Amino acid sequence: MQKILVEGGNPLKGKVRVSGAKNSAVALLPAAILAESKVIIEGLPQISDVDILAQLLEEIGGSVSMQGRTVHIDPSNMVSMPLPNGRVKKLRASYYFMGAMLGRFKKAVIGLPGGCHLGPRPIDQHIKGFEALGAKVTNEQGAIYLRADELRGARIYLDVVSVGATINIMLAAVRAKGKTIIENAAKEPEIIDVATLLTSMGAKIKGAGTDVIRIEGVDSLTGCMHTIIPDRIEAGTYTILAAAQGEKVLIDNVIPQHLESLLAKLREMGVVIEEGDEQLLVQPGKELKSVDIKTLVYPGFPTDLQQPFTSLLTKATGTGVVSDTIYQARFKHIDELRRMNAQIKVEGGSAIVSGPVQLEGAKVKASDLRAGAALIVAGLMADGVTEITGLEHIDRGYEQLTEKLTNLGANIWREEMTEEEIEQFQNS
Numbered sequence: 001m002q003k004i005l006v007e008g009g010n011p012l013k014g015k016v017r018v019s020g021a022k023n024s025a026v027a028l029l030p031a032a033i034l035a036e037s038k039v040i041i042e043g044l045p046q047i048s049d050v051d052i053l054a055q056l057l058e059e060i061g062g063s064v065s066m067q068g069r070t071v072h073i074d075p076s077n078m079v080s081m082p083l084p085n086g087r088v089k090k091l092r093a094s095y096y097f098m099g100a101m102l103g104r105f106k107k108a109v110i111g112l113p114g115g116c117h118l119g120p121r122p123i124d125q126h127i128k129g130f131e132a133l134g135a136k137v138t139n140e141q142g143a144i145y146l147r148a149d150e151l152r153g154a155r156i157y158l159d160v161v162s163v164g165a166t167i168n169i170m171l172a173a174v175r176a177k178g179k180t181i182i183e184n185a186a187k188e189p190e191i192i193d194v195a196t197l198l199t200s201m202g203a204k205i206k207g208a209g210t211d212v213i214r215i216e217g218v219d220s221l222t223g224c225m226h227t228i229i230p231d232r233i234e235a236g237t238y239t240i241l242a243a244a245q246g247e248k249v250l251i252d253n254v255i256p257q258h259l260e261s262l263l264a265k266l267r268e269m270g271v272v273i274e275e276g277d278e279q280l281l282v283q284p285g286k287e288l289k290s291v292d293i294k295t296l297v298y299p300g301f302p303t304d305l306q307q308p309f310t311s312l313l314t315k316a317t318g319t320g321v322v323s324d325t326i327y328q329a330r331f332k333h334i335d336e337l338r339r340m341n342a343q344i345k346v347e348g349g350s351a352i353v354s355g356p357v358q359l360e361g362a363k364v365k366a367s368d369l370r371a372g373a374a375l376i377v378a379g380l381m382a383d384g385v386t387e388i389t390g391l392e393h394i395d396r397g398y399e400q401l402t403e404k405l406t407n408l409g410a411n412i413w414r415e416e417m418t419e420e421e422i423e424q425f426q427n428s
C-alpha cells in the first residue's frame, strides 16, 4: 500500500496532456458486450476502473486484449454469467453491465455497485427504465436480477436527471423492439460519446446530448472502432491546479466547451485563461477573489470538480459558498482540509470557505476520488510536506498523477507505507 507525499510551494509550469474520459471509458467497455464482433476502443485512460472492467468482461467470456491505450474486445463468446460480488463492488460503473447484458442476453445478475461514497446513490431510475422496457427486476441479497422475455421500446421519464440511468437505459433500449424515448435525460458529453459508439455499432439513436433521446431498437449490433473523448474532469482538475499554483500551464487534449462553467468561475476569480481548439493556457491572476459555486447537472458546474475547487478557494480573498445540489453530503474532504489550516464551515448543505489562508502540510486521507484531488491541490499550495493516504480512490480516476505533476515542476512522489501506517490507516 502506498501514500503520496507532496512538498508544496513549487510553481507549476509547462504542458500536461489530459487522458481519455473515465466516465466515458467505464460505459464504453460494457457497451462492447452488445456487439457481435470485435470492438476497438482507442485512447483509454490507464486507471484502475478500466482494468477492473476489462477483468469483468473476461469473467463473462469476452476476449480482451489491451495494447497500451487501445483495447480490442471480442464479445462473441460472452455469456450471461452472474457477477454478484467481488470486483463489481470496486467501482460505480459496473452497473452498466446491467443495461448491456439485458440488451444482449435479456438477463443478468449483477451485484450492487460501489464507487465513491458521496451519501446515498440509489439506482431506482435505472430500474424504472429497465422495467419500462419489459424486464422483471428483483433485488436479492445485494444483487440485482434482471430478466425479460423480450425488451419492448417505451417512453421513460426520468424523475431525477441521472447520467448512469440515461446511459444504462440507452444500452438496453438499443436492442429493444420498437421506439424508446428517454425524457429528462442527462446531457453530459460522456452520454454523447457512448451514443457515438453505439451508433457506430449500428444503433439508431437521436438526441443524445439533449434532454430527449429517441432510440429505434435494432436486431443486432456489430463491432466498430471508437476513439474516446478527453476527460473533462481531469482537465478541470489540472486547470484548478494551474490556477492554484501555476506560473503558466498549457493543458492539452481538452474540449474547452466541456468546461465552460468552471472557466467562467475561474475568470470571475481573476484567473487568466486562453482557449485554443484543444488546449487551455492558464495563468493565475494577480490576486484571486472568492466566488460562490453551486453544482448542477451538465452544463452546470460539475459536482466532480466541487472538491478540488474548494481547495482553491482557501487561497482566494473573501468568503466563498460551495453548495452541492447533486450530492449534498459530498464534503468529506473538508475535515482533511481543516487539518491543513483551511478555514471552512459546513452549514446546511454548503461549505463556507474563508480566505486567504496559508495551508500547512499535514497527514490526510482521501475518502473518495475527488477528495483525493482536493488534497493534491491543497498539498501543492501548502507550506511543508503533505502525506496523502487512500490512493486506491485517486488511482480509480487519475492516470499517472504524480508523473504528470512532476513534469510540471511539482515536488511529489509515492512511498510504500510501513506496516504501522497501514494499520493506522485501516483503523482510521
Ligand SMILES: CC(=O)N[C@H]1[C@@H](OP(=O)(O)OP(=O)(O)OC[C@H]2O[C@@H](n3ccc(=O)[nH]c3=O)[C@H](O)[C@@H]2O)O[C@H](CO)[C@@H](O)[C@@H]1O
Binding pocket: 023, 026, 092, 093, 120, 121, 122, 123, 124, 125, 126, 127, 160, 161, 162, 163, 164, 165, 186, 303, 304, 325, 326, 327
Ligand atoms: C461513472 C460515472 O459516470 N459517474 C458519474 C455519474 O455518477 P452517477 O451516474 O452514479 O450519478 P447520477 O447522475 O446518476 O446521479 C445524479 C443524482 O441523481 C440521483 N439518482 C441517480 C440515479 C437514480 O436512479 N436515482 C437517483 O436518485 C443521485 O443520487 C444523484 O443525486 O454522474 C455523477 C454526477 O454527475 C458524477 O459525480 C459521477 O462521476
Ligand SMILES: C=C(OP(=O)(O)O)C(=O)O
Binding pocket: 091, 092, 093, 114, 115, 116, 304, 369, 370, 397
Ligand atoms: C464520483 C465519481 O466517480 P464514480 O461515480 O465512478 O464513483 C467521480 O468520478 O468523481
